[in-house]
Amino acid sequence: MQENLSARKLKRMARLALSKEGQYVNALVVALLVGLINGATSSNFILIFISFIISVGYAKFNIDLINGEKSSLEIIFNYFSDWKRILIANLLVMLKTFLWSLLFIIPGIIVSYSYALVPYILAENTTLSETEVLDLSKRMMKGNKWKLFKL
Numbered sequence: 001m002q003e004n005l006s007a008r009k010l011k012r013m014a015r016l017a018l019s020k021e022g023q024y025v026n027a028l029v030v031a032l033l034v035g036l037i038n039g040a041t042s043s044n045f046i047l048i049f050i051s052f053i054i055s056v057g058y059a060k061f062n063i064d065l066i067n068g069e070k071s072s073l074e075i076i077f078n079y080f081s082d083w084k085r086i087l088i089a090n091l092l093v094m095l096k097t098f099l100w101s102l103l104f105i106i107p108g109i110i111v112s113y114s115y116a117l118v119p120y121i122l123a124e125n126t127t128l129s130e131t132e133v134l135d136l137s138k139r140m141m142k143g144n145k146w147k148l149f150k151l
Contacts, residue, residue, distance in 0.1 A: 007151055017066050027065060030073055034058045052090040053079050060123035079123070086122055089130040093118055096134075113145040114138045 018024040037054055041047035057076030064071035079086060093115045101108025117137040121128065128136065141148070 007147065010151065013066060017068065020068065023065060026071070026073075027061075030058065030061055030076060033073065034076060049083075049087055049090075053083055053086050056082075056086050056119045056122045059119035063120060063123060082122070082126060085126075085130055089118055089122060089133050092130060092134055110145060113148055114141045116148055117141060 018027055034054060038051045041051040054076050056079045060078070061071045061075045064075065093112075096115070097108050097112045100111040115134060115137050117140050118133055121133045121136050121140075125133070125136075
């Protein structure tokens with residue numbers, strides 16, 4: 001894992017990854033599809049859980065893209081077998097964000113930034129428990145929330 005990358009370097013890495021072999025079109029199609037699916041599922045409580053699973057697949061798609069690996073649309077649907085762990089992790093994130101938001105809106109936003117890496121960690125580390133995923137995201141985002149906000 002690379003640490004302490006500036007926003008400029010991250011953007012340069014993303015542009016480089018997208019410029020390879022038509023990955024820009026591939027990434028655009030997948031991003032639009034995920035956006036449509038998430039938009040369509042936002043009105044139904046049950047379907048929201050499907051969007052959690054798809055977001056982990058989308059995180060894996062982006063990880064593969066940045067790592068220079070071939071990635072395809074099918075990868076966003078590959079995590080349905082891990083639905084229970086993904087569901088529990090996302091429910092914990094929602095609960096913690098909600099509870100911190102009860103104090104005031106700003107703490108809830110800060111906590112949501114602490115857990116911004118949960119889909120990526122779930123996608124890469126299938127052996128970690130839900131609480132380990134949240135703890136790892138929180139540790140990784142310590143000192144990096146402002147960087148994420150600026151992106």
